[in-house]
Amino acid sequence: MKADDLILFSQVIELGSFSKVAEKNNLTNSVVSKRIARLEQNAGTQLLYRTTRKLSLTEAGKILLNKAKNVTQATEEAKEAVSGFGENITGRIKMSVPTISGELVLADAVAEFCNKNTGLSIDMSLDNRFVDLIAGGYDLVIRTGYLEDSSLIARHIIDSQWVVCASPTYIAKNGKLNHPRELINHNCLQYAYQTTGACEWEFKGDQGHYIIKVSGGFSTNNASALRRSAIGGHGLAYVPRCLVYQDFINGDLIDIFPDQVGKKLGIYAVYPFTRQPPNKVRLLIEHIRQRYLEIEHCF
Structure with missing residues (x-):
């Protein structure tokens, strides 16, 4: 089935006659009739009952109409999504x-x-x-x-994976960590801007995700300050990977549990409904x- 034929079928039901659809689309009545007939041929069944006074749907036509409306709506939304590209934005x-x-x-x-x-x-x-x-x-x-x-609309942009990191200096002084439960014996720098709590760090396990409650002497709501403290060797930080990705590349920070951190948050563009x-x-x-x-x- 062709999408154009499905859209035309939807219009026939909406407007109630072939002639109105023909006028709307700058077509002849015979072209509209042929395209509906082609749709019925592709469907393998009759879709419309035609009389001199009105058009009505067969059982198959009612089912197809719902699908045709989806095609019509998707087409309109696709047009709207790209409309305005190339125009001056003010x-x-x-x-x-x-x-x-x-x-x-x-x-x-x-x-x-x-x-x-x-x-x-x-x-x-x-x-x-x-x-x-x-x-x-x-x-x-x-x-x-x-x-x-x-009351808001959100469009997903990307997911942000979190990591536990520390400087080579901190690891050399305090020892390598082999399991997240060892965090309770370390100074954990806490990022106060977290809905789940700054001291609750999430990890992946064989039985699902679990929480380790950590403690430390420094807490801040500024991610850049937290990053600087970690680079300075003052403790371990639990932060979005994008914040410290370049530090991993440069060797200023080490990803402690690269495959075990369970926290991943979506980044969304949000606007009024x-x-x-x-x-x-x-x-x-x-x-x-x-x-x-x-x-x-x-x-």
């Missing part, structure tokens, strides 16, 4: 992003988007709080974690997504 976007994402990726990506669209201005705040989109007047928020507010976001927001989301995918190996 206006203002207010957005909020987490500090890690802002410093690593989004500051450069958003500034680049502004340079490509000189009529657009973007106000981007770096904030680890889960801001209120509606009350704060935000057009777009990048969030890491879980979305519970059903509408059928489609404004074109400028949709294009910005796609630009951000592409920039994340370019460095997917870091996550």
Whole structure:
């Protein structure tokens, strides 16, 4: 079956006559009739009962109509998704992003988007709080974690794997760790910006995920400060891999349990509930997504 024929079939039922569909699509009645007949031939069964007064569906036609509507809707959404590419983007976007994402990726990506669209201005705040989109007047928020507010729409961008890391100096002084349970005997630097609790570190086991409760003398809500403390040899840190990926490459930090850390959080583009976001927001989301995918190996 051809998608165009399914869309035409859906229109026939919606408008109620071949002539109206022919007029809508700039076709002749005979062409519409032939395409419906072709659809019936491909289906191997009659789809419509035709009388001089009205059209009605057969049982098979009712089933196919639901599928045809899905094809029609998917086609319209596909058109909407790419509409506006190449157009001039103007206006203002207010957005909020987490500090890690802002410093690593989004500051450069958003500034680049502004340079490509000189009529657009973007106000981007770096904030680890889960801001209120509606009350704060935000057009777009990048969030890491879980979305519970059903009045918002979230588009998944990428997943962020977490790691446990320490400097070579710390390992040389305190010994190599062989199992996560040994963390209870170490100074664990705690990242206070965690919904699950800064002292609860998640790992994978044969029977599923489990939690190790750690302790340490330093806690902060700033990921960069935590990273610097770990590089300085002051303890072990539990952070997103993207934050310390280059430090692993440079040898400044060591990935302690590369295959055992269980925490992985989604990064989402979130906007207020509408059928489609404004074109400028949709294009910005796609630009951000592409920039994340370019460095997917870091996550």
